[in-house]
Amino acid sequence: MKPILEVKHLSKRYSINHIAGGYLSLRERMRKGLRFKRSDVEDFWAVNDVSFEVQAGESIGIIGRNGAGKSTLLKILSKITPPTKGKIIARGRMASLLEVGTGFHPELTGRENVFFNGSLLGMKRREIESKFEEIIDFSGVEKFLDTPLKHYSSGMQLRLAFAVAAFLEPEILVIDEVLAVGDAEFQRKCLGKMEDVSRSGRTILFVSHQLGMLGKLCKNALILEKGIIVKQGPSPEIINYYTQSLSSANDFRVGKIEPEKIFAITKVYPTNLAGELTSNFAHSEVIKLNLTFLARQQLNSTHLCISINNKNGQRVFSADRLLQNYKLGEQNLNEVSLVIPKSTLTPGDYSFFIAIHCPNVMGYDVKDQLCPITIYDNGSEFIQYENKWFYGDVFVKCGWEFKFNNNALK
Amino acid sequence: MVSQFTPIKAQPEYIVDAERRKLFDFQELWRYKELFYFFTWRDIKIKYKQTVLGFLWAVLQPLFMMIIFTLFFGRALNVPSQNLPYPVFVFSGLLLWNTFSSGLTNSANSMVSNAQIIKKIYFPRLVVPVSSILVALFDFLMAFILFIPLLIFYQQKVSITALWCWPSALVVCLIATMGPGTLLAALNVKYRDFRYVIPFLVQVLFFLTPVIYPVSVLKYPILQYIIVLSPMYAAIELFRQPLTGVDIQSTFLILSLSSSFLILFVGIFYFKRTEDFFADFA
Structure with missing residues (x-):
């Protein structure tokens, strides 16, 4: 069977002065147009000759320091920005979650935002309608459905946003750090949902600094450094290698x-x-x-x-x-x-x-x-x-004793 | 509570290739047709949220403008109005002009104001400027509701040609808006200078288009030919024809339409050529 996703020699170049300048002014453009000078532009390869394959139903984690090119790689995979060189072949519907709640508008109500956000993520209107109950149930904000989003707490906004995303059904799901939201209870729910997704035979591309979560979700992983794949293989091995390389042992x-x-x-x-x-x-x-x-x-x-x-x-x-x-x-x-x-x-x-x-x-x-x-x-x-709540310094194997008394409530 | 996933169906593959880029993918636009609706719907909702008068604003704006123009141009300056009562003349022009000007302003700023979305998610970028033009269409419909009592009040006769003239005027108006709209939207992403150009441009075009005066006011034919190049000329003339009964000069019409289409092609071509890099610049 052909891999569901093939990435071949993918590269992306940025010119440094464009990044530093934020955006071009017309005056600059005209000045440049008159003088053909390339020397003040420095090339920077954010992603450099990256190739990998993902089999259907497999999930892959992408690890790397800040600025290693992870986000750029995800942006190319999600078609947000085109590659300078190389090729991507995807054999399935792809949805990306580079952020939760993209397009959420504070003036719109919770319900309206669910529809707009869902549609942006590539859901059909009928699809959103049929899953609406579930989405709201998952988010736990049913009471405030018709309240403008600006009156929501940030936690509620995030939960609603994630709930919409959780009901996407693409064959390939690209996720960037978005699990790092919400309280511990909601995180657990999200992780469970992600595991459901991966168990249902869908492919997840997952970028995270939360190595534990990445290890749990992805069978394979790759390390990106300065735009280049340094190592790829089974997650535990890769995570181990990565953490070793992060800081040298200090004896x-x-x-x-x-x-x-x-x-x-x-x-x-x-x-x-x-x-x-x-x-x-x-x-x-x-x-x-x-x-x-x-x-x-x-x-x-x-x-x-x-x-x-x-x-x-x-x-x-x-x-x-x-x-x-x-x-x-x-x-x-x-x-x-x-x-x-x-x-x-x-x-x-x-x-x-x-x-x-x-x-x-x-x-x-x-x-x-x-x-x-x-x-x-x-x-x-x-x-x-993980990174959310401090639960102490040591693990202790405790015993539990439960007693069930059905009559207590009566 | 756990939902059942629908089974995976065989999907056509899609390819992103640095060497070969599609310039125009109509099929894809069609697949995203619902997004046009959602963007338009969202913008309309947002526009009138937390306003007391709400949709009434869409009606009040042209109404006030009509009153002002009637006082200054109709009464004080005695500008001819093709045998129509001046308020009817000016309102019929403003109906389409406002659609054009707010559509143009909206779409020119649309890519920048939706930058957050563009940077985070993929969809055909053309959806954004086109939907913001459709928002202006909504305002047109609101103002049109006011136009009918105005016609009745002045006992204005409307020719049967309105049945095809008005819809085609609207289509021409949308085409005339879409061209400069997409062009400016794309330029604005790259050069924010255009943010300052747009209001100025709209203002200048307003006086260069026969909205508050008829073309016949101009003494020199050469001036008429220049004025007629304004993309909105055709739309406004088509819209007024059932009211005035004056035949439109076909050369004028063709000139205005070709200018519309030319700008539309340039606009869409430039937009499509630069859209890949919007996320990097926005």
Whole structure:
């Protein structure tokens, strides 16, 4: 079977001075027309020789930093702007959602906006009419249907906008970041709807910074950097590669060991289970914090304490070990690894506090804010709250007890 | 609550190719026919939202203009009016002129005012300026309702030729509007200078078109030929013919019509040639 979408050597060039100038004035044009000067125009390839294929029913995620060309690529795919070179072959109806609520007008009522927006998105009038009930139901704004949109809260506007989009039925759906709207409850609803869409055999092209959501929705992904596809493949692999490349691992090393110190931390570095140096972890990954320290003497009641701080510097939890139980090599470097079990820390940024000390007596070596790490969500049960709601620093497996009493309501 | 998706049907493929671009795709326009309706409908709704008098404004505007022109040109300056009562003469002209001027202004600004939509979603861009002309057509119909009591009040005889003259006048008026409308809409996207040109242009054209005076006022034939080149000349003359009973000079009519069509072709050609890049400039 032929792929539902083929993109062949797609490129898009912009001239820098057009972008900087915003729009041309006629005077500029006339001046340029008289003097044939190309030197003040600099070419910029926003998308450069991009090729990929998508099979029917498959979904593909597009990842990249800001300015990597993601939005331009989506604009070309949605026919909003033409490519400078290359070709797109789409074998199906394509609809794009580069924004929710395109064409929403504050003076029009909710009902009127649903019709206009739906029509813009390519729905037929009859199609909108037949789905109207569902759309309103999904948005949850039925009470305000005949109120002008300007009296809606922004959350209500977004919900209504997404509801219209959610009932599109194209074979290929192009989505740019639009899931990043609304409260957690509505996000969950949207994600569910998107999964329905993808399960019904439709193809989704999804651009997002919410990697967890992207991983959940798309089987395959590609990374765009400076307009070029750097890597493509199965989503988990691509997301992993991307997060690794985002920030290089930051290990900590002491340049010179102070001679008077009895205990000195010399090296700290986080690795994954496979022993690879990294500072990005999936929430479901084991985090290993390795440290090397020098012990010039064996002292009683000396503890090694490692704490994890969240991004606000608050302590999340600590791990503590009495060192006298271990045979330490004097004048030698000792290696210790702390293993944090998978699904412990919730997505976010953390750093380490490490102390070798005798509690309440003496701190031999104390280091704070070491080895910042980032945890990302690759499909936790809290994924619908991603970037929306802070649900705590740790995952805890709790037990639930439900009691049902049908008579209570009577 | 979860809706059932309709099964996927085989779809014709569409191709976007940098090397080959279609200049005019009539089929596509036809597929988007509902969007013309929705854009027009939206603009009409918005235009009269939060106004107390609402649609009445469409009637009041030409009415006041008629009164002013009657006082100054009809009474004070005694401008001839092809044997019609001057108010009837001027109102019949203003009916079409207002359609043209508001249609032209609307469509010239339409691409810029809908830039947010154009940047985010694809549809045939021609829908935008054409729908904004259709909004002016709505105002025409409203004002036309006032025109009928005016005819009765002045006991104006209307020839049977009105049955075909009036509709064709309207069609000619739309063609005359669409040409400069699409041209200016496209130019305005690229060069915002045209924003300032449009009101000025409309004003100048108003005096260069026989709206408040008949062509016969002009003494020199050469001047008549120049005036007749105004695309709106044909529309207004066609509209007045059933009232005045004066035969239209066919050379004048042909000149005006050819100028209309020429501008229409130039306008649509330029619009289609530049529309691909609207999203980059808007």
